[in-house]
Amino acid sequence: xxxxxxxxxxxxxxxxxxxxxxxxxxxxxxxxxxxxxxxxxxxxxxxxxxxxxxxxxxxxxxxxxxxxxxxxxxxxxxxxxxxxxxxxxxxxxxxxxxxxxxxxxxxxxxxxxxxxxxxxxxxxxxxxxxxxxxxxxxxxxxxxxxxxxxxxxxxxxxxxxxxxxxxxxxxxxxxxxxxxxxxxxxxxxxxxxxxxxxxxxxxxxxxxxxxxxxxxxxxxxxxxxxxxxxxxxxxxxxxxxxxxxxxxxxxxxxxxxxxxxxxxxxxxxxxxxxxxxxxxxxxxxxxxxxxxxxxxxxxxxxxxxxxx
Amino acid sequence: xxxxxxxxxxxxxxxxxxxxxxxxxxxxxxxxxxxxxxxxxxxxxxxxxxxxxxxxxxxxxxxxxxxxxxxxxxxxxxxxxxxxxxxxxxxxxxxxxxxxxxxxxxxxxxxxxxxxxxxxxxxxxxxxxxxxxxxxxxxxxxxxxxxxxxxxxxxxxxxxxxxxxxxxxxxxxxxxxxxxxxxxxxxxxxxxxxxxxxxxxxxxxxxxxxxxxxxxxxxxxxxxxxxxxxxxxxxxxxxxxxxxxxxxxxxxxxxxxxxxxxxxxxx
Ligand SMILES: Cc1ncc(C[n+]2csc(CCOP(=O)(O)OP(=O)(O)O)c2C)c(N)n1
Ligand SMILES: [Mg+2]
Numbered sequence: 001x002x003x004x005x006x007x008x009x010x011x012x013x014x015x016x017x018x019x020x021x022x023x024x025x026x027x028x029x030x031x032x033x034x035x036x037x038x039x040x041x042x043x044x045x046x047x048x049x050x051x052x053x054x055x056x057x058x059x060x061x062x063x064x065x066x067x068x069x070x071x072x073x074x075x076x077x078x079x080x081x082x083x084x085x086x087x088x089x090x091x092x093x094x095x096x097x098x099x100x101x102x103x104x105x106x107x108x109x110x111x112x113x114x115x116x117x118x119x120x121x122x123x124x125x126x127x128x129x130x131x132x133x134x135x136x137x138x139x140x141x142x143x144x145x146x147x148x149x150x151x152x153x154x155x156x157x158x159x160x161x162x163x164x165x166x167x168x169x170x171x172x173x174x175x176x177x178x179x180x181x182x183x184x185x186x187x188x189x190x191x192x193x194x195x196x197x198x199x200x201x202x203x204x205x206x207x208x209x210x211x212x213x214x215x216x217x218x219x220x221x222x223x224x225x226x227x228x229x230x231x232x233x234x235x236x237x238x239x240x241x242x243x244x245x246x247x248x249x250x251x252x253x254x255x256x257x258x259x260x261x262x263x264x265x266x267x268x269x270x271x272x273x274x275x276x277x278x279x280x281x282x283x284x285x286x287x288x289x290x291x292x293x294x295x296x297x298x299x300x301x302x303x304x305x306x307x308x
Numbered sequence: 309x310x311x312x313x314x315x316x317x318x319x320x321x322x323x324x325x326x327x328x329x330x331x332x333x334x335x336x337x338x339x340x341x342x343x344x345x346x347x348x349x350x351x352x353x354x355x356x357x358x359x360x361x362x363x364x365x366x367x368x369x370x371x372x373x374x375x376x377x378x379x380x381x382x383x384x385x386x387x388x389x390x391x392x393x394x395x396x397x398x399x400x401x402x403x404x405x406x407x408x409x410x411x412x413x414x415x416x417x418x419x420x421x422x423x424x425x426x427x428x429x430x431x432x433x434x435x436x437x438x439x440x441x442x443x444x445x446x447x448x449x450x451x452x453x454x455x456x457x458x459x460x461x462x463x464x465x466x467x468x469x470x471x472x473x474x475x476x477x478x479x480x481x482x483x484x485x486x487x488x489x490x491x492x493x494x495x496x497x498x499x500x501x502x503x504x505x506x507x508x509x510x511x512x513x514x515x516x517x518x519x520x521x522x523x524x525x526x527x528x529x530x531x532x533x534x535x536x537x538x539x540x541x542x543x544x545x546x547x548x549x550x551x552x553x554x555x556x557x558x559x560x561x562x563x564x565x566x567x568x569x570x571x572x573x574x575x
Contacts, residue, residue: 027452027485027492030555035486047486049455049493050422081421110329110397112404114372114420281399289399 004033004161006138007100010145011070015041021149024059024071026052032072032102032161052077056085056097063095068149074108075101075158076117079124090154091127098148099124099156104134104194105245106286107160108278116278121193122250124156125223132223134194134244134252135159137167140220143174151176158194165198167218179226181233185213188301189233192243193219193252196292199271200243203297214241214301225255231263238308239267241301245292248272267307271296311517314384315345319546320574321380325393325403327567332396332405334550335543335557337377339481339514340448343539344381346520347446351528356386359413363441366416366432370425371450371479372406373559379403382414423456425449426476430465433474433534444528448477452484455493460505466534467506474534475527476507479514481543487555499538507536514539547573 015021015037022044029035029047038045048055052073059069071078078101079086090097101120108115124132133148133155135141141159148155167182182197183204192200197218204214215233219226234240240260242253253270260266273290287293318341326332348354353365369378376396383390388402395401402411406420416432419425429447436443449459466474478498486492495501502509508530512519520539527535544550544557547570553560562570 025486027455029486031485047492049495050452050484051455051457051493054457077421110332110405112397112406112420113408114406114418279399280397280401280404285399 001138001164002161003138003141003159003163006142007145008033008036010142011037012040014146014149015044018068018149020066021068021070022046022062024048024055024069026050026055026073026077028073028102034072053082053085056082057089059097060089060093060095063097068096068098070098070100072100073102074111074115075104075120076115079120079156080117083123087127091129094129094153096152097154099154101156101158102161104158104160105273106283106290106292107163107195107245109283109286110280112280113278118247118273118278119250120156120158121222121246121252122254125250125255129154130223131155131221133157133221135220136195136197136218137165139166139168139170139172140174143172144220147174147176160195163195165195167197176221177226179220179229180218181215181229182218183214183216185215186236187212188214188305189230189237189240190214190216190243190297190301191219191230191240191252191256192216193222194245196243196245199287199292199294200297202294203301206294206298207301212301212305219252222252222255225259227259230256231259234260234266235264239304241297241304242268242270242272243297244270244272246272248274267304269300269304271300311345311349314349315341315517316574317384318345318377318380320571321383321390321393322376323562323567323570325376325379325396327562327564328394329396330563331561332376332559333373334560334562335483335553336371336374336450336479336481338545338547338550339541339543340374340377340479341546342515342517343448343477343520344377346517346524348381348385350521351524353443354414356414359387363443365444365446368417368419368425368429368432368445368447369407370419370447371422371453372419372425375403375405375407378407378415379412382412387414422450422453423458426459426462429474429476430462430471433466433471434469436473437471443473445474446477447474448479450484451478451480451482451489451495451498452492454478454495454498463502463505463507470532471534472531475524476534476536478536478538479541480538481541483543483555483558485555485558502536507534509536509538511538511540514541515545
């Protein structure tokens with residue numbers, strides 16, 4: 001199932017159960033998948049047109065009125081275009097606005113550089129009061145949505161609309177404060193966020209063939225980070241490789257290395273986007289070009305282990 | 309060759325470009341082919357062999373998703389060879405889906421995040437005023453795009469600074485992604501809004517080449533305030549099955565079969 005299908009189904013359920021939940025779109029309801037909510041909940045589905053800054057503050061007003069607004073756009077336009085609006089009207093004012101960013105990083109594919117946001121996590125991590133989530137698959141998404149609606153306070157959630165790859169089965173239990181250990185190992189800890197977990201697992205498989213056992217931790221919430229799970233694993237493995245579809249500056253790599261700098265110095269490295277701008281291309285080409293593949297994970301892990 | 313012939317060529321090249329990928333921003337590209345033909349055939353003071361020529365006229369395609377139409381035009385005018393059109397959106401291409409001034413010869417401004425282009429055009433027009441180089445700055449914005457508030461900051465600026473070297477085209481095709489502009493977010497009376505902001509404004513059929521020609525001529529002669537030409541257009545213009553598609557034509561397929569049919573209609 002596509003992520004956007006899972007999302008709209010979960011939102012329909014949440015809106016049915018909670019009359020306070022409203023959705024806002026900026027001319028991407030058909031692209032993002034929320035369109036059916038406009039017929040199901042005509043009063044609580046609000047099209048604002050191509051005006052993301054306005055959408056953000058309208059949502060703030062609704063939140064101040066007791067509603068739980070979800071705003072939607074492509075990641076660059078749902079956090080970057082309207083960053084001051086988020087800083088002042090959402091973060092500073094601590095209003096209960098939920099921000100959804102579609103197609104983060106390389107998943108923007110042929111929309112290219114203007115739409116390829118590698119800095120959303122860094123930007124929102126730097127603002128107080130906001131939970132920052134990077135979702136791995138449709139199953140996790142469906143289970144995270146009710147939590148996001150119920151959670152008191154702003155949340156940012158990024159995911160690729162058209163992704164169908166699925167990691168978890170229906171028994172998956174979403175624990176808001178806990179990362180998921182999806183593979184056990186003692187030689188290196190691989191901490192991956194969002195859909196990069198798939199590439200991390202591919203890397204772990206390559207490493208396994210070389211006799212190296214990687215522990216893979218799937219992070220759905222970059223802030224607040226489940227530091228405990230990561231620290232415990234690192235204490236066993238002695239090194240940590242971060243894997244993210246984001247700039248190497250200030251995202252999950254930032255969160256993990258900041259923690260180790262404060263606590264136990266630990267060799268770390270990152271499979272991430274190294275100070276480059278976005279561009280057009282297919283997902284697989286882009287992953288290769290930015291060195292975000294399973295092979296890159298394995299290569300970097302081998303070099304990292306040598307530094308232990 | 310007449311500008312009408314040029315516009316057919318531009319439409320055909322646009323679809324070949326998008327067809328090389330199989331899908332893309334068909335509707336909003338086809339709706340501006342006529343204004344591009346008239347502009348580049350008759351008015352743009354540019355040199356394909358020297359795309360960065362000083363004092364040249366510049367075009368900001370603020371609705372940057374219509375890049376393929378501009379690429380087709382620039383290719384037709386000799387800025388780059390036709391085989392470039394077949395590289396649209398491929399990794400490493402010079403022709404990305406949204407216009408990029410660093411990649412494509414003849415593209416004067418990067419766009420793709422809607423609502424920024426008019427302000428950039430204001431900056432170009434201000435620069436030309438300071439240098440007194442007599443360039444004319446053109447900008448094309450989408451009607452849905454006008455929902456972005458920054459446009460109205462730019463209009464206020466352009467009128468305040470008396471940028472009579474700025475000519476803004478609004479591609480009023482009545483459609484955006486989620487539906488008609490009325491359904492999504494009614495922008496009301498565009499012509500009178502521009503007038504209220506201090507623009508010398510006319511409203512014309514955006515596919516009538518004589519009307520486009522006359523409007524540009526008058527706008528270039530007009531002094532003391534910026535000009536706006538509202539182009540009443542059809543999204544997907546020139547190809548029957550795209551013209552009747554509704555909002556879905558914004559981003560749609562251009563298969564080999566569709567391409568062939570379209571090229572026949574455009575002959
Ligand atoms: C800031 C921003 N928000 C959203 C988008 C996504 N988007 C691309 S085109 C488009 C619709 C544009 O409609 P319009 O301006 O009427 O263009 P046209 O009909 O001429 O294609 C949208 C919402 C974007 N590119 N930039
Ligand atoms: Mg339009």
